[in-house]
Amino acid sequence: MKFQIDKTSNGARACTIETAHSTILTPVFMPVGTQGTVKALDANDMLEMGAKIILGNTYHLYLRPTSKLIKKFGGLHGFSKFPNSFLTDSGGFQAFSLSDNSKPDENGIMFKSHIDGSKHYFTPQSVLDTQYELNSDIMMILDDLVALPNTNERIKKSIERTTKWAKEAIEYHMEQKAKGVGVHQNIFAIIQGGTSKEFRKLSATQLCALSDFDGFAIGGLSVGEPNQDMYDTVEWTTQFMPENKPRYLMGVGTPEDLIENIERGVDMFDCVMPTRNARNGTLFTSFGRLNIKKAEFKEDIKPIDESCGCYTCKNFTRAYLNHLLRAGEITYFRLASLHNIYYYLDLMREARSAILNDNWVEFKKEFYAKRGK
């Protein structure tokens, strides 16, 4: 991967990441395509909205339809027909959160499939083998997750294990590359440590010393801690991360979370929020959230957001969306998801342009002013 910083403004970074499949301009939001598709949308929708990278979930794809099958179709790109980049997670998070009786040990995570109860074992090496078959552009390593709050002893253990697995993963990846496997694929490590400064520093310094990694992620946040704790942890952690590699904050968040963390030096984000919230009626706009299900929108002739350039806002009224949602029409999910994803992608484009113009402070002020904050 090629990486360069194009400009910084008040701590916020505008960078360019080049993978084998696309050129990604940051800050970037990666829509979540759990099952090889962003829910209710397809590859052409993503292309039309200008998405350069989407996320796939290794756990789901490994179990069904299996990475072996996806490999036969030319990996995720060939299978889904999305030609730009994919980032795949390690599967560890879902093994931890979705399956029954997941159990980590020193060498990996044993879990039962949530689909058929079959037993599987993920190791730092096996999750890379799966991601080689998926042929994602950025692969995440297996990390040892802990539910928060937890004891210091357990968090310490998680950091030790995560570092041990990171060393095994990067060693394995270098061996595989030497054999011609995953040559164009990049690999990111994941910094853990809860909201503790001491643990975050320990995890960040241990992992960032492993200089063969192509980028670094901050994991284990946005799991119910107060927002300010998340922002403080990110601000503290980024100082231990290299400047010349991408920084990815996993699973975050609201539009406000993105703006706050861009200012703290984060380049990449992903979250299910725009698609999940679209499905329950919450639409993101330049003036804040709007619940389209409310009776006040029944006869509203305006689009969701007059300043939005998405397909839905250019063609349909709030009244129509309100009706489709109340009637349980599948079309609602598509139109609402198109709008929310477009809003997130466009917010990142605006943020980048503010950084390039060294206009970050004014941009952020205006972002909150439009929301009445």
Ligand SMILES: [Zn+2]
């Ligand atoms: Zn729109």
